[in-house]
Amino acid sequence: MLISIMHDHLSSTFAALADPTRRAILARLASGETSVAELAKPFKISPPAVTKHLKVLERAGLITRGRHAQWRPCKLEAVPLKEASDWIEQYRRHWEQRLDRLEEYLRHLQSKEPSHGRGNKGE
């Protein structure tokens, strides 16, 4: 089995999400479309730096921008996130098993711990 190493949608989506500013921009856009100036406000970075992040998000299909010359509002496009979610979901069984084992281990440790006077019997 040969796996081709092509640039693909899923890689673009994950790469776009691999930055806290870009994730914060998506979070802001989840509450409605807005301008670049408005998006730049909570960040310690310039509007041109925000524009760079927007380009990464736009290439990944995670946002679209309006076509008005002066005000080009940004809008969240969540559909590529479905593909990312679907990919991650196939590992759910693995992390749930892992967390179950951790929980079991912690319960085992607690049952072995010397009691500190809360509901302890016979010591």
Add this chain to the structure above:
Amino acid sequence: MLISIMHDHLSSTFAALADPTRRAILARLASGETSVAELAKPFKISPPAVTKHLKVLERAGLITRGRHAQWRPCKLEAVPLKEASDWIEQYRRHWEQRLDRLEEYLRHLQSKEPSHGRGNKGE
């Protein structure tokens, strides 16, 4: 509100997933731990290149490697994927709404389409 632009776990996880070879490695490890040589087989890249990818996955906490000098088996650690899944999940409502609207639009188009003799009335 200032948002700090620090390197964080979630960014490392998404960056590690932003590559088809690394995702294929995780998929292989989901069926059990294995050696680097074994992992390299399906890819058109050298074992050192695979080792590079493994380092990215290891730094993101997505795999661990055994400590035997000769055979250092790689093992999937799916827990960081839970955090990534939780982050994406908050947008589920958005993509579901979007897909519902698309479906509705397609249904609307189909109802307007000139019929091709399947159950059409009055034309």
